[in-house]
Amino acid sequence: MDFTLSEEARAMATAVADLLADHCPSKALRALLARGESFDAGRWARLVAMGLPGALLPEAVGGLGLAGTAFAPIAEACGAALLPEPLVETAWVTLPLLVEAGAGEFVARVLAGEATVAIVHPLAPLALAARQAAAIVLVEEDRILLAPAATARLTPRRSIDPFRDLALVAAGAGTATLAAGAAARAMAGRAAARGALAAAAQMLGLGRRALDLAVAFARTREQFGRPIGSYQAVKHHLASAAVAIELARPVVHAAAALAPGAGPATAARIAHAKLAAGRAAEGAARAAIQVHGAMGHSWEVDVHLILKRTLALATTWGTAADLRATAAAHLLAALPGPAALFPEESADG
Amino acid sequence: MRLSYSPEQRAFRAEVRAWMAAHVPAAPLPSFDASRAGFEAHRAWERTLSEGRWGMVTWPEAYGGRGLDLIRWLIFEEEYWAAGAPSRVNQNGIFLLGPTLMEHGSAAQKARFLPAMARGEEIWAQAWSEPQAGSDLAAVRARAVRDGEDYRLSGHKIWSSRAVFADWAFGLFRSDATSERHHGLSLVLFPLDLPGVTRRPIRQIDGETGFAEIVLEDVRVPAFNRLGAEGEGWRICMATAGFERGLMLRSPARFQAAARRLLALCARQGAGVAAATRDAVVEAAMDAEAYALAIYAAASRLQAGGRIGAEASLTKIFWSEMDIRLRRAALDLLGPLAELDEGEGADWLDGWLFALAGPVYAGTNEIQRNIVAERMLGLPKG
DSSP states (O other), X not given: OBOSOOHHHHHHHHHHHXXXXXXXXXXXXXXXXXXXXXXXXXXXXXXXXXXXXXXXXXXXXXXXXXXXXXXXXXXXXXHXXXXXXXXXXXXXXXXXXXXXXXXXXXXXXXXXXXXXXXXXXXXXXXXXSTTXXXXXXXXXXXXXXXXXXXXXXXXXXXXXXXXXXXXXXEOOTTOEEEEEHHHHHHHHHHHHHHHHHHHHHHHHHHHHHHHHHHHHHHHHOEETTEEGGGSHHHHHHHHHHHXXXXXXXXXXXXXXXXXXXXXXHHHHHHHHHHHHHHHHHHHHHHHHHHHTGGGGGSSSSTXXXXXXXXXXXXXXXXXXXXXXXXXXXXXXXXXXXXXXXXXXXXXXX | OBOSOOHHHHHHHHHHHHHHHHHSOSSOOOOTTTOHHHHHHHHHHHHHHHHTTOSOTTSOGGGTSOOOOHHHHHHXXXXXXXXXXXXXXTHIIIXXXXXXXXXXXXXXXXXXXXXXXXXXXXXXXXXXXXXXXXXXGGGOOOEEEEETTEEEEEXXXXXEETTTTOSEEEEEXXXXXXXXXXXXXXXXXXXXXXXXXXXXXXXXXXXXXXXXXXXXXXXXEEGGGEESSTTBHHHHHHHTTHHHHHHHSSOHHHHHHHHHHHHHHHHHHGGGSOHHHXXXXXXXXXXXXXXXXXXXXXXXXXXXXXXXXXXXXXXXXXXXXXXXXXXHHHHHHHGGGTTOOSHHHHHHHHHHHHHTTTTTTTSOHHHHHHHIIIIISOOOOO
């Protein structure tokens, strides 16, 4: 039993956070927004150069072979940076699904930076960044398709998050069936679990970013001749946000250690992770709006971007009601015993 | 990161489980706060635990422990609470004073106090608060006046847990009459049966006398009973063994066991449970798991050489507020029978009333939020 991040995992997450500090600062996001874009090819190339889209893939297929626990802090850093490009979804959901489905050639093109790929899933029915993509994975009720972008019909949909370029996708000619029947359903279930993890880890970062912004503001903004952060009413908002974030992080890390799809205990822990991270992030974003006062309701302060990304991630890959039902199904059936905190049904990932 | 138990840890769990199965009393003991008989029954249980060397598994063997690490302590606690073993009447001693004695006591003090504490021969009460010193603990006025080889203690302590029946108490006293605030305080241990000590039981919200007022009138104790240097009491009480207090004040297993009972109650009621009630039950059970995971992570960091400071405040806020939601969810499940102070419902009512004290004792959650805001987030002092 060792519930600490390895040196390597910490170093990797720091390297990604440093890269994002240089290449995904607020100024760069605002510039992208001013151009009406949501995908920066130069930034994506840097992420590809670090091998990050293949972070969770085995080294045998060109991946970095990272464990989920090592990728969770990277995903957290991406969330905190409000990264517009769908790195976390690609690395945690789409590419592992393609590898499982035997679409290795296509995976190699993504890892080489020659192509990107989008995904549609019953729990995330609008494709993200499909306009850049060379293909879209369509996870349907009991089959999994790979649709070439060239023939697919994309109907753009507008998200409240200006960096989420969404589209409805209708597959066209040349669409391949990657899996069908029971195999497809199992893969879809694992993709749903990975999608929930990807959302949960990013939301931890979003919550932390909201808290950091609010703390920085409260330390300098003065009213009645003192920084507003010296008042208990303000302190207590931010302390409550910190409690929720810090108590959600171990849940997310424990969930990331599990093999998605392994069984009901794993499903319940992943559901818990997304619920806890979502509540923490939304709570922190709302606290940040309150602490910023009228500024918190302005376009100028980044808090609204955090709030909108959080809303999107909290409602895709499983709503709170879905997740609670998943957790309830396991907890009420199994009445977990004293040794059940770390489920054994799932290989350490 | 490796989130699975080693074969040795599994064997340890099995050993604890077997011992508990053989020794935990079949019927619950009467409350230690309601009567002398209940208190003594719990003292006898402490003796039984210590004979099995299960009293405090993290303590060194020399003081009756097993010298085990924090992960094994967590495993021990999981089995302890799952077995329905009695509450620890000596928790003020073993969880609060014990670690402080180990860090700041002289060899002679450790030899005098720790083994007796471990065997339950001396049950400890805490004596921090005074009528005008609650959250503002540095306002204590009780005095310890040096007189040769002794101190003469006088003053008024209140809200002292276990003080009605306990043998000894520890508390902060002003040893420098000219000092103010947190300067000039000393941590002094005193027997509760000395001449000049008057205890007045205070009836609590549940009708039991879980705490007392202690009036000290010129009570003479040897200077040997001072823990740490004179005038260092505040620093010792606040900083010492903060991590043990942060981890051990409320073990996660206590809430996991309660969550298991809550889930069982909900499962027994089947499909008839309203969705909102079921959600509250499941949320409470998940929160209990979240707290346990946070403590496993903290224990792992400590074993890797880390320290815990203000995070103890963070987790205290979480468990105390979660505990109330957990017990309250059970009362919703019981519906119109929730008010019945008998049978299984009475346990949930007791647990709920006790949980309401959680955000107050061991430093109110308002104070804990100030600590989190100032020491973790770096907000300016008010």
